[in-house]
Amino acid sequence: MVPIDLRSDTVTQPTPAMRQAMAGAEVGDDVYGEDPTVKKLERQVAALLGKERALFVPSGTMANQIALMLHTRRGDEVVIGEGTHCAEYESGAAAALSGVQLAVAGTGGLFDVPELDAKIRPSAYWLPRTSLLVVENTHNRGGGRVFPLDQLRAVTAHARARGLAVHLDGARLWNAAAASGVRLDEFAATADTVSICFSKGLGAPVGSALVGPSDLLEHALRLRRMLGGSMRQCGVLAAAALFAIDHHRARLTDDHEHAQLLARGLCNVRGARVDPRGVETNIVNIELDGPSAERVIARAKELGVLIGSIAPRFLRAVTHLDVSRDAATRAAAALAAAITDCHAT
Ligand SMILES: *Cc1c(COP(=O)(O)O)cnc(C)c1O
Numbered sequence: 001m002v003p004i005d006l007r008s009d010t011v012t013q014p015t016p017a018m019r020q021a022m023a024g025a026e027v028g029d030d031v032y033g034e035d036p037t038v039k040k041l042e043r044q045v046a047a048l049l050g051k052e053r054a055l056f057v058p059s060g061t062m063a064n065q066i067a068l069m070l071h072t073r074r075g076d077e078v079v080i081g082e083g084t085h086c087a088e089y090e091s092g093a094a095a096a097l098s099g100v101q102l103a104v105a106g107t108g109g110l111f112d113v114p115e116l117d118a119k120i121r122p123s124a125y126w127l128p129r130t131s132l133l134v135v136e137n138t139h140n141r142g143g144g145r146v147f148p149l150d151q152l153r154a155v156t157a158h159a160r161a162r163g164l165a166v167h168l169d170g171a172r173l174w175n176a177a178a179a180s181g182v183r184l185d186e187f188a189a190t191a192d193t194v195s196i197c198f199s200k201g202l203g204a205p206v207g208s209a210l211v212g213p214s215d216l217l218e219h220a221l222r223l224r225r226m227l228g229g230s231m232r233q234c235g236v237l238a239a240a241a242l243f244a245i246d247h248h249r250a251r252l253t254d255d256h257e258h259a260q261l262l263a264r265g266l267c268n269v270r271g272a273r274v275d276p277r278g279v280e281t282n283i284v285n286i287e288l289d290g291p292s293a294e295r296v297i298a299r300a301k302e303l304g305v306l307i308g309s310i311a312p313r314f315l316r317a318v319t320h321l322d323v324s325r326d327a328a329t330r331a332a333a334a335l336a337a338a339i340t341d342c343h344a345t
Pocket residue numbers: 058059060061062064085086136138139140169171172197199200208
């Protein structure tokens with residue numbers, strides 16, 4: 001039996017229709033700026049986010065790192081939320097490539113104006129220069145939580161008033177928009193640059209975009225080249241992203257419902273702590289009282305469910321394109337059984 005894979009929304013397989021769109025894509029050499037499908041994707045994403053220009057890049061990590069390079073100088077400090085992707089999951093790139101240090105505001109990924117303000121340094125040449133705020137929406141480690149638009153507007157306005165640039169890591173901004181009813185461009189308007197992924201909930205195999213004003217993006221083109229991210233006939237990849245935007249965006253709310261099914265199926269299981277009200281999008285964090293995440297992961301695998309952990313006693317389940325409603329229901333039962341088995345022994 002094929003296991004139900006809840007480790008991440010990156011594990012999806014391109015659908016037959018998506019593969020067909022990829023196979024039929026009109027392509028050219030994008031280093032020469034001659035790939036019409038890439039151009040189409042970049043225009044469409046820029047328009048969706050209400051920005052002047054978008055740049056197709058191989059990964060969200062590269063989009064974030066280009067943004068850090070654009071907005072900072074070596075020795076600067078960047079304010080981030082706790083558990084942010086660019087601090088935790090990018091192999092130390094912020095330090096290695098941009099030479100910046102990171103200051104964490106608030107807890108759990110979200111923060112308010114006083115928490116941000118406490119991390120912005122006064123201006124003095126012997127102190128690091130605080131030059132950038134990075135906000136993540138939805139927040140990955142924070143359990144897919146949406147950074148609410150009002151709060152996002154307040155913190156980013158404060159950051160700007162104190163002279164900081166703002167980068168929005170919107171790898172899952174599609175989910176934030178689907179869950180909150182806020183438009184993508186309303187979220188994007190709070191930031192100078194935005195990164196957005198096609199390979200998460202949208203289900204494309206590869207790719208992200210960095211979006212922002214033309215002058216910054218012109219330099220981003222050079223930085224992408226430096227990082228080895230300028231690609232040739234990558235319209236075959238852009239075609240998958242275009243297909244995903246057209247066909248997989250509307251169904252993201254299904255993933256959110258399936259995450260609710262999981263959360264509600266687990267909230268009364270002894271040994272597990274889940275609050276369905278805290279599940280806003282497609283990520284369910286499960287805190288374990290007794291057994292280690294490692295043991296539950298092994299038992300769940302025997303019962304046909306693959307799941308990941310974000311800490312020794314925290315499981316993370318993510319719903320996506322390849323998890324049907326029925327699969328989510330079965331996965332909830334299997335995970336409940338796995339946790340109960342591990343709790344009892
Ligand atoms: C997945 C993700 C990224 C980018 O990841 P890549 O694997 O490099 O595409 C960036 N930010 C967040 C919040 C993510 O979840």
